Amino acid sequence: MATAPYRETLPASWFCDPEHYRREVQAIWQRDWICVGRAEDWPQSGDFQRLRIGDQQIVVTRAEDGALHAWHNTCRHRGSVLxxxxxxxxEQGRVVCPYHAWTYALSGELLRAPRSTQRDGLRLEDFPLYRVALASWRGFVFVNLAEAPAISFEAFLAGEADRVAAWPLEDLRRVHRARQRLACNWKIFWENYLECYHCPGVHPELVRLVPVYRTGFMEYxxxxxxxxxxxPGAMLRPGAVTWSTDGGTELPWFAGLGTADAERGMTFVTLPPTMFLVAHVDYVRTxxxxxxxPEETELTVDWYVHRDVLDHPALNVEQLTAFASQVVSEDARACELNQSGIRCGRHRGGVLLEVEDYVFDFEQWVRGRVEHGGR
Structure with a gap:
């Protein structure tokens, strides 16, 4: 029987080296679509959030007409932070620079440059804030820092969005958020997500809930x-319907789910480098x-239910989040162990087995982005 050779991983230095980290941030994180939250995170006109992606600061705000806008947190005068x-x-629907009081509309247009005169020849319309591309997908908000994004938002979503077409994502409301910092490179977390080779040893409760995970593979x-x-199509053990400590739920199921969606028990949407979403019959997690x-990553884990369930007597946030929180905690420990060991001076890189095919695909994607500057 012919066998395929094992494949080598990315160089170990790609998970530690500050200079290579800078290249990845520029080629991937500052050129791809990055999820920054949900539309309801900016409920009123004038609400803003400041975000950092690598060494770049951006601001997302809601204008008077209800539209969301994103721009770099930099004044067009002499570059001060806004x-x-x-x-x-x-306040009063205006963005005022704290340095020289140049004033902008929430949508980014320059409205006032104090003490400028006709002799300066300054045309206000020529100096709007540096705009950042912004797009929405069923309530989720994304930005792209590239001046001219090479990847359309539609191409970024590709077929992933279709996986959860039956879920009412627009009507979700967050009931819990957990944010933590992991002592690992961002790719190590993604690679852990993309294989279940580790599941039998790291996630004993998860493999009881999802029997195929005992094999190290993620699909039958x-x-x-x-x-x-x-x-047919069921992923959870008999009798289980969702990710919870006992596999059950007392919450109402999302209306409109087809038999196949409900039977499967879990549906994943994977959108590297920024996020993944897991949809169940009763809640959604991102x-x-x-x-x-280079060796630190922030995770933001959000749990959502349908807005009509917020006052449901069976909604127990602690119970709702317990199982997935345990899985995330187990993954975090594994990722940090991986990062700590990968610093070994003699470890130039590792190997990938057949069971790690998705990791190989991800590493090829990373390699292509870095080598082609994000194009």
Missing amino acids: CESDSGRF ADAGLQEDPAR VRVLPLG
């Missing part, structure tokens, strides 16, 4: 196994990834 707070509200077809003919340094 917003000093991470969130708040612009990849493991060369047949699905239960009585439950995990957003943000690099803070």
Whole structure:
């Protein structure tokens, strides 16, 4: 029987080296679509949030007409920072530079440059704030820092959005957020997400809930196994319907789910480098990834339910979040162990097995982005 050779991983230095980290931030994080939140995070005109992607600061705000806008946190006069707070509200619908009081509309147009005269020849319309591309997908808000994004938002979503077409994502409301910093490179977290080779040893409760994970594969077809003919497409153990400590739920199911969506028990939307989404019959969870340094990554994990369920007597946030929180905690420990060991001076890189095909695909994607400058 012919066998394919194992494949080498990315160089170990790509997970530690500050200079290579800078290249990745510029080629990937500052040229791709990055999720920055949900539309309801900016409920009123003038609300803003300041965000950092690598060494770049941006501001997202809601204008008087209800539209969201994003721009770099830099005054067009002499480059001062405009917003000093991470969130708040612009008073009187104006953005005023704290240095020389140049004043902008929430949509970014320059409205006033104090003490400028006709002799200066300054045309206000020539100096709007540096705009950042912004797009929305069913309530989720994304930005792209590239001056001319090479990837359209539609191409970025590709077929992933279709996976959750039956879920009412527009009507979701957040009930819990967990934010933590991991001592690992951002790619290590993604690679952990993209394989279940580690699942039998790291996630004992998860493999009881999702039996195929015991094989180290994430799909029955990849493991060369047949699905239960009585439950085609089902991923959870018999009797389980969602990710919870007992596999059950007392919350109402999302209306409109087809039999296949409900039977599967979990549906993933994967949008590297920024986030993945997991949809269940009763709630939706998102995990957003943000690099803070070559060996530090921030995770933002949000749990959502339908807005009509917010006052439901069966809604127990602690119970709703317990199972996935445990999985994230187990993954975090594994990722930090990986990062700590990868610094070994003799470790130039590792190997990938067949069970890690998705990791190989991800590393090829990273390699292509870095080598072609994000194009």
